[in-house]
Amino acid sequence: MATCKTCGTTLGRGNKSGFCRKHFNAAEYDPTWRERHARAVRRHYADPANLEAAKERARVNGKSPGATAARRAAALRIRLWEIGHRVLEGDEAARARAGRHRSQTVLAGIPEEQWDTYRLLVKRKHMSAAEARATCLREHETRLARIRRELMEAQS
Numbered sequence: 001m002a003t004c005k006t007c008g009t010t011l012g013r014g015n016k017s018g019f020c021r022k023h024f025n026a027a028e029y030d031p032t033w034r035e036r037h038a039r040a041v042r043r044h045y046a047d048p049a050n051l052e053a054a055k056e057r058a059r060v061n062g063k064s065p066g067a068t069a070a071r072r073a074a075a076l077r078i079r080l081w082e083i084g085h086r087v088l089e090g091d092e093a094a095r096a097r098a099g100r101h102r103s104q105t106v107l108a109g110i111p112e113e114q115w116d117t118y119r120l121l122v123k124r125k126h127m128s129a130a131e132a133r134a135t136c137l138r139e140h141e142t143r144l145a146r147i148r149r150e151l152m153e154a155q156s
């Protein structure tokens with residue numbers, strides 16, 4: 001039985017690369033594989049017939065009794081009616097808490113007094129998130145430098 005060329009893990013019968021999933025993903029098999037695979041997938045779905053066929057398969061599979069039963073079981077298992085956006089409707093305080101938490105996640109690392117600037121840059125000026133983040137941090141540094149200078153001058 002075939003084993004991974006790196007770690008010696010036993011491989012499945014259909015394995016063609018000679019690597020386990022971990023070492024295949026570490027690009028030891030072929031660093032260009034990911035790019036070639038992405039290109040092949042794009043080429044496949046560039047054909048409207050392939051795209052339509054995939055959509056139709058998804059529609060049919062989504063309505064199959066098995067899929068419906070699985071969705072229902074998952075909803076019951078995780079008690080879907082007790083979590084998520086729907087529960088927050090009509091509870092303004094909870095909505096505010098959720099919004100604040102989301103901002104803290106998305107804007108982590110950016111000082112709070114720069115949040116409005118960040119939103120302006122991304123939403124109105126159509127700057128990329130990375131650019132806006134860098135701009136906000138730069139502005140924050142400039143502001144801190146000015147405050148430090150003013151403090152030094154006040155002391156002397």
Ligand SMILES: [Zn+2]
Pocket residue numbers: 004005006007008009019020021022023
């Ligand atoms: Zn391995």
